[in-house]
Amino acid sequence: MEKEVFDILVDWNCDEKGAKTVTSVALGDFDIAFKLQEGALLHTPHTIGNAMWRSPKGQTGRGITKASDIFSFGLVCIYALGAGEVLLINNYQELLQLGMTAEQEILVRHLSYFGPVNQGLLKQINDGKWATALSSAPQLAELDVADRPELSFEQWGQELGSGAQDLIAGMTRIDPTARATIYQVLAHKWWHEEG
Helix, strand or coil: CCCCHHHEEEEEEECCCCCEEEEEEEECCCCCCCCCCCCCCECCCCCCCCHHHCCHHHHHCCCECHHHHHHHHHHHHHHHHHHHHHCCCCCHHHHHHCCCCHHHHHHHHHHHHHCCCCHHHHHHHCCHHHHHHHHHHHHHHHHHHHHCHHHCHHHHHHHHCHHHHHHHHHHCCCCHHHCCCHHHHHHCHHHHCCC
């Protein structure tokens, strides 16, 4: 299930010092919800969800696991912490004039931000056409990062604070088998930091 940021409904209380405490969270917009069994891979003929919030596997529609939702949640956390400008595409027409789709642009961005394509990702996608397509995206991403090192999450993620950066880095690993589980995400120390 790929979620958009406005599909996550949050209720909170605010104390006299202005500190907010989340009291309830709910997900909305379940038009494409699917309960995936533990360890199962979902292969679809089409992509699922909004391109802005998809994991690299979600962009392909191949080998989707629960780790795909963790990646998407990491993107939502980035957005919620105020760094959404690095995620959003402002001019789709400009992309089309360059011969790129939004999905291609986002995939290159994710590889620039979070790391190169690796065997863990390719093994779960398990599709020759996508493996070939993914072989060019890392080259574009590597050129981007070589020209502008500040594109790497290792650099710009520091602005989110070390705890948030550590949490999100675990959620957005390109290799889905190395990505944090929901249990690791929820147990992360960042949720208990004050600030």
